[in-house]
Amino acid sequence: MTRPPLPLHTTTRLLSHLQATRTYAATLWNTQLRELVRKGLFQQGLSLYRQMFRSGISPNAFTFPFVLKSCANLSLPVPGAQLHCHVVKTGCESEPFVQTALTSMYCKCCRTNDARTLFDENPESRRLTVCYNALIAGYVQNSLFSDGFAMFRAMRLAGMEVNAITMLGLIPGFVGPMYLGFGISVHCYNVKYGLDTDLAVGNCLLTMYVRCGSVELARKLFDDIPEKGLITWNAMISGYAQNGLATHVLDLYREMELSAISPDPTTFVGILSSCANIGAQNVGREVEQKIECGGFGFNPFLKNALINMYARCGNLVRARAIFDDMPEKNLVSWTVIIGGYGTHGQGDIAVELFDEMIGSGIQPDGAVFVSVLSACSHAGLTDKGLDYITAMEWNYGLQPGPEHYSCVVDLLGRAGRLKEAMELIESMTMKPDGAVWGALLGACKIHRNVELAELAFERVIELEPTNIGYYVLLSNIYSEAENLEGVLRIRVMMRERKLKKDPGYSYVEYRGRTHLFVAGSRSHAQTEEIYAMLNRLEDLVKKLDMPDKNDQERKMKDSLAGWECTVKSWRLHLHS
DNA sequence: ATAGGGTTAG
Numbered sequence: 001m002t003r004p005p006l007p008l009h010t011t012t013r014l015l016s017h018l019q020a021t022r023t024y025a026a027t028l029w030n031t032q033l034r035e036l037v038r039k040g041l042f043q044q045g046l047s048l049y050r051q052m053f054r055s056g057i058s059p060n061a062f063t064f065p066f067v068l069k070s071c072a073n074l075s076l077p078v079p080g081a082q083l084h085c086h087v088v089k090t091g092c093e094s095e096p097f098v099q100t101a102l103t104s105m106y107c108k109c110c111r112t113n114d115a116r117t118l119f120d121e122n123p124e125s126r127r128l129t130v131c132y133n134a135l136i137a138g139y140v141q142n143s144l145f146s147d148g149f150a151m152f153r154a155m156r157l158a159g160m161e162v163n164a165i166t167m168l169g170l171i172p173g174f175v176g177p178m179y180l181g182f183g184i185s186v187h188c189y190n191v192k193y194g195l196d197t198d199l200a201v202g203n204c205l206l207t208m209y210v211r212c213g214s215v216e217l218a219r220k221l222f223d224d225i226p227e228k229g230l231i232t233w234n235a236m237i238s239g240y241a242q243n244g245l246a247t248h249v250l251d252l253y254r255e256m257e258l259s260a261i262s263p264d265p266t267t268f269v270g271i272l273s274s275c276a277n278i279g280a281q282n283v284g285r286e287v288e289q290k291i292e293c294g295g296f297g298f299n300p301f302l303k304n305a306l307i308n309m310y311a312r313c314g315n316l317v318r319a320r321a322i323f324d325d326m327p328e329k330n331l332v333s334w335t336v337i338i339g340g341y342g343t344h345g346q347g348d349i350a351v352e353l354f355d356e357m358i359g360s361g362i363q364p365d366g367a368v369f370v371s372v373l374s375a376c377s378h379a380g381l382t383d384k385g386l387d388y389i390t391a392m393e394w395n396y397g398l399q400p401g402p403e404h405y406s407c408v409v410d411l412l413g414r415a416g417r418l419k420e421a422m423e424l425i426e427s428m429t430m431k432p433d434g435a436v437w438g439a440l441l442g443a444c445k446i447h448r449n450v451e452l453a454e455l456a457f458e459r460v461i462e463l464e465p466t467n468i469g470y471y472v473l474l475s476n477i478y479s480e481a482e483n484l485e486g487v488l489r490i491r492v493m494m495r496e497r498k499l500k501k502d503p504g505y506s507y508v509e510y511r512g513r514t515h516l517f518v519a520g521s522r523s524h525a526q527t528e529e530i531y532a533m534l535n536r537l538e539d540l541v542k543k544l545d546m547p548d549k550n551d552q553e554r555k556m557k558d559s560l561a562g563w564e565c566t567v568k569s570w571r572l573h574l575h576s
Numbered sequence: 577a578t579a580g581g582g583t584t585a586g
Contacts, residue, residue: 065578100579133580168581200582234583266584304585335586
């Protein structure tokens, strides 16, 4: 029954055939792996690698870069380190592609030290630009800027070639106005690279200028780039949006529509955030159409941006509809909808939503507490707000920042609890910022406390000497207290400091047209009718302010409660 | 075939 042994030459042939098949098999696996990684299916990529390993197929130098990239993107240092062992076992460690992939993997997993060890232990990596590039980018992305710069210096001292990708890794490390002049020196490197990388460096510089606080320089560079790509447009639009220059954003968007580049979700995010800031709901609706047409309707970033836009424009019904329709709401979705209800005086709904969010198991962060706390203060839910600030620290282990303290000072202040507000400020562990003292000053205005107002004012202008709003606020407090000497003193102060109040203005959209109202101006064609309507509304609100006679009237008052502040702010804008 | 990089909501 035993088989005769095969002749030796057959065995060798079989073995070499098997070897060849195995190499071929590895190639097949690699191809599949590449496809998965290219599509961003990193999880699947990793399981394919595991399958490959179990099948006894030896991975090669072409395999590792793909798998390492998957680990990097999923931020999995443990499987990453395991792969490192496989690399050593299969003798691929000196392969430049594998080395850089390993370095990058360690950096993306926040293990810059391991990446550095790898670099130091492989003498040949000191001769590879790509290794320096990976390490520089890794340091910068982990905010280890000085290490990144040191690496760049070492690279130049070693006489290594610096290329565009070195710059792409290095430039994001330049944060702060002192680096603004750096753009020019980047151009001095005059490195040769393909047009697309050239453009990427431009995009990167543009973003750097914005982050260093100069949208002007960014715009100059933008205008200098002859063939702008999608990312160039996006970087400029986001730059304006992040600096609150909403009208610039909308102008640029119109310009972009005339160019050959079509917008993508990133573009729309910037546009929508600007629409939210200036209440441009008609542009927002237009963008929503474009999103649907472009097939981006399911992008969660865009859904959140849309909810925010509608909520801030006052269209809570539409905002809520999109919110309810979202299959997976994240923390930002909840934050924007809570903030939306809060800013429109519907604090009760905001609070309900916050509790619902907690109930659904979402871990809150500082930002969502800001939105729920400000909702409480706008709706007069003082005790509820105080409960939240306590819970924030004790139940969720979040350290309140100045932005939370200013909400609570506002909360206590509006309720007339000025003494407690003051005590809270004194108990703060960090230095109070302008908004904290500003909130106290605002509360002093409501409750006519001149003495405390003077103290708050003194503190707030130390921190924000050019914020004109605070001078106006104190001047109004003096004027209500008939302290003319005080009013005069503030006026002199403002003149000395050359502070001039820009006239207030607002936009009101009506039937698809945007109307501009400037304080004191009666230039609108329907000024007379508008004032007449405002007076009627104001009378109505005053009448409703009388003691309640019956339930019916109270209900009416409730339903109009939100209107009061709207009417008042309109009056402010229309009346000098 | 394979590495290193640019834009993103509150």
